[in-house]
Amino acid sequence: MTCMTSTSRPLLNRRLAEFGTTIFAEMSALALRTGSINLGQGFPDTDGPEEVREAAVRALRDGRGNQYPPGPGVPELRHAVAAHQERRYGLSYDPDTEVLVTAGATEAIAATLLALLEPGDEVIAFEPYYDSYAACIAMAGGTRVPVTLRPDEGPRDAVAPRRFRLDLDELRAAVTDRTRLLLVNTPHNPTGTVLTREELAAIAELAVERDLLVVTDEVYEHLVFDDAEHLPLATFPGMRERTVTIGSAGKTFSFTGWKVGWVTAPSGLVTAVRSAKQFLTYVSSGPFQYAVAEALALPDSYFAAFREGMLAKRDLLAAGLTEAGFEVFQPAGTYFITTDIRPLGESDGFAFCRALPERAGVVAIPNAVFYDHREAGAPFVRFAFCKQTEVLEEAVRRLKSLAG
Numbered sequence: 001m002t003c004m005t006s007t008s009r010p011l012l013n014r015r016l017a018e019f020g021t022t023i024f025a026e027m028s029a030l031a032l033r034t035g036s037i038n039l040g041q042g043f044p045d046t047d048g049p050e051e052v053r054e055a056a057v058r059a060l061r062d063g064r065g066n067q068y069p070p071g072p073g074v075p076e077l078r079h080a081v082a083a084h085q086e087r088r089y090g091l092s093y094d095p096d097t098e099v100l101v102t103a104g105a106t107e108a109i110a111a112t113l114l115a116l117l118e119p120g121d122e123v124i125a126f127e128p129y130y131d132s133y134a135a136c137i138a139m140a141g142g143t144r145v146p147v148t149l150r151p152d153e154g155p156r157d158a159v160a161p162r163r164f165r166l167d168l169d170e171l172r173a174a175v176t177d178r179t180r181l182l183l184v185n186t187p188h189n190p191t192g193t194v195l196t197r198e199e200l201a202a203i204a205e206l207a208v209e210r211d212l213l214v215v216t217d218e219v220y221e222h223l224v225f226d227d228a229e230h231l232p233l234a235t236f237p238g239m240r241e242r243t244v245t246i247g248s249a250g251k252t253f254s255f256t257g258w259k260v261g262w263v264t265a266p267s268g269l270v271t272a273v274r275s276a277k278q279f280l281t282y283v284s285s286g287p288f289q290y291a292v293a294e295a296l297a298l299p300d301s302y303f304a305a306f307r308e309g310m311l312a313k314r315d316l317l318a319a320g321l322t323e324a325g326f327e328v329f330q331p332a333g334t335y336f337i338t339t340d341i342r343p344l345g346e347s348d349g350f351a352f353c354r355a356l357p358e359r360a361g362v363v364a365i366p367n368a369v370f371y372d373h374r375e376a377g378a379p380f381v382r383f384a385f386c387k388q389t390e391v392l393e394e395a396v397r398r399l400k401s402l403a404g
Helices: 023-034 050-061 075-089 104-116 131-139 168-174 197-209 267-277 286-296 300-324 349-360 389-403
Strands: 099-102 122-127 143-148 179-185 213-217 243-248 261-264 327-329 336-340 380-384
Touching: 023 349, 050 286, 075 099, 075 261, 075 286, 099 104, 099 267, 104 131, 104 179, 104 213, 104 243, 104 261, 104 267, 122 131, 131 143, 143 168, 168 197, 179 197, 197 213, 261 267, 300 327, 300 336, 300 389, 349 380, 349 389
Parallel strands: 122 143, 122 179, 179 213, 213 243
Antiparallel strands: 099 261, 243 261, 327 336, 336 380
16 A cells, blocks of 8 residues: 655655665575575574573563563663673673663664764764664764774785774774764674774773763674684773673574663663663563573583684684685674675675575675775675574585685
């Protein structure tokens, strides 16, 4: 049925006019239509720990969380988040005033930006970036200012593989009198870059010098590989009082459908974010909050095994992509691999990804969708390796046809 309106004004808010159907929906539909292996969207194809799933079932049966949970989140989860931050990073947060549970990290990002931005405020984000950043900045009336992560120069090296790097001079030059906050994502989706201690220290110094707020998306905090180390920006001098740290259970425990995330920050910032969040979902995921509280208390052996298992999958897919002719940027974190398609004689990631299901029976995502400067991302394509080993092995077998 055609939607009738008495005005010629577009129905969609102009702030969202540039955001249509996401590339993930398009490529997932293409995967279904062609019977392809979907390495585009970043969700696991197996569930997480059985004891965590049983904790959710137990909460349901015991009637915990079946009605509205408390607005800030159930006390058990808030205490578990605070204990996690203290145990892992030495960051002390009051679970009653400095922790807020959200409907996944995506809502945490939206509520934070809606709470902290006024129309016209500038937000610096590192491109390529998770697609919700741009939409949430737009909904808040802010202006996004991309600072581009670029591949370092030089040939591939097994000892020191190429990575995407932050140009600190470019970051400093991007800050103006209108800059309100920095939006930082490390480990970084989609490039797999994990910001170094030196890079984070420079970001912290800049934020303190220019009196900026910082929002850090750290949902892949437990997925760092090789010699990389996840260092929360809030641990750096002068940063705890100005940083909103965002975490999530979905990526760490492989229950992405539960949509349980959280914010940790000083009480004034948490109060501001909660003021926006209460008019979005209000509350969510009641029984799952109790389960995630138990998950965060799992022994270190769980997190180590999770990381090692994902590392093996990374290496499997990276080797297959290299053999197929891609240039692979070995990720130091997350569960995504960015590749360069130019060695295959290609340069348009959109065209390549739309043709790949028919050519090889595999779906990937063009990185250009994560850029404002589309030309900078044109030759790069992202693959997800958070899949069963046999699925990755079959994908590698299919992709070998490109090398022929």
